[in-house]
Amino acid sequence: MPDYLTKEQSAFLMYLTSLNTDANRGTLAVLRRGLAGNPIEDLNLYRFVAWHIPDSDRGTVRESAYYLVAALYALHPLSTDAENLGGHMKLAAQRRNDVEAAERRFTVLLNASMTDLAMPLRQAMTMLKQLVLPVNWTALFAGLLHWDNPDKVVQRAWANSFWAYDNRAENETTNQPVENK
Template identity: 40%
Template sequence: MSRPLDRHRRFIASLEALADRQDRGALAALRRGLGKKPGEVADLYPYVLPWLPSTASPREENAYVLVAGLFALHPHSWHPRDDEGRSNLGASFARLMASDGSPSIEKRFVALLNCHLDDLPAHLRSAVGLLKAHEIPIDWAQLLSDILGWHWDTRAVQREWARAFWGQSAAQAGAPGAGDTITDQPQSVA
């Protein structure tokens, strides 16, 4: 049996193949799924359902549909082999912060970390739009894995994203506290 991240990478490879051959119809079908309730856009299923395990839960199906739509919006992949270290969404935001430096980037990132699972699709659409505008790649397989692991009880995904964002940007800037511990306490965004 394959590991989930391997299955996610094969799914993303199938989406990358659509982008590589410039299958505009397929990518448009995937984008139409963004912001819709599960099942409302049936023409995206041929590109998603074959990659789901037969025992997939509705949450897993929704995560695959969400990532497929987000990928179709910004088909610029960051593979772990492209860079040493983390390649999660926090690392993509760290790249954005390094290239732009706007304080609003950090505020948007904190809002993303603090969002509830029900609000995650809207926050991710906004985040991916921002990364697309600055041509920052995303590790799509890792994002899919992270969406499936988004829990409020452990907040493990949120902590990993925070480590990738502040750990890299703080280390690059030589800021004190680059190795400080990140707590589970959500911070408010002013």
């Protein structure tokens, strides 16, 4: 999965980061309200997002990613350069001690089409926000830009991060003293 962004796409994320100030609370509130439905359908977001979308992304499925990422960022702007959403959700599930519920939600998210992603992603961001877990916005944005890839490279990468083999449990078991009988 490409985890890089074009110059214009990176500039868009920098713009979102610049909004994370008290002076821009109103803008962030408008962007957050876009999560009440599908953000690309909320015309109030256009004045803050549309002018950042390069012509090459306009009118394509990638255009939705800009609106969705803007609304999600406004909900939870805490950022990291590590992992992808699968890794973030795995950590959230472990911290909540509720892996089964997290797996169900995450599976719904992975199976959603781009037009149906807003609700499961909003739920995921809300959980990450409650647990004060940061998001790799570059990886999330890149993933959304490639969400409809027929090979499902984004979904597979996130799933592999979520269900990745964790050898710590095995090491804890094998490092325990063995009782001799």
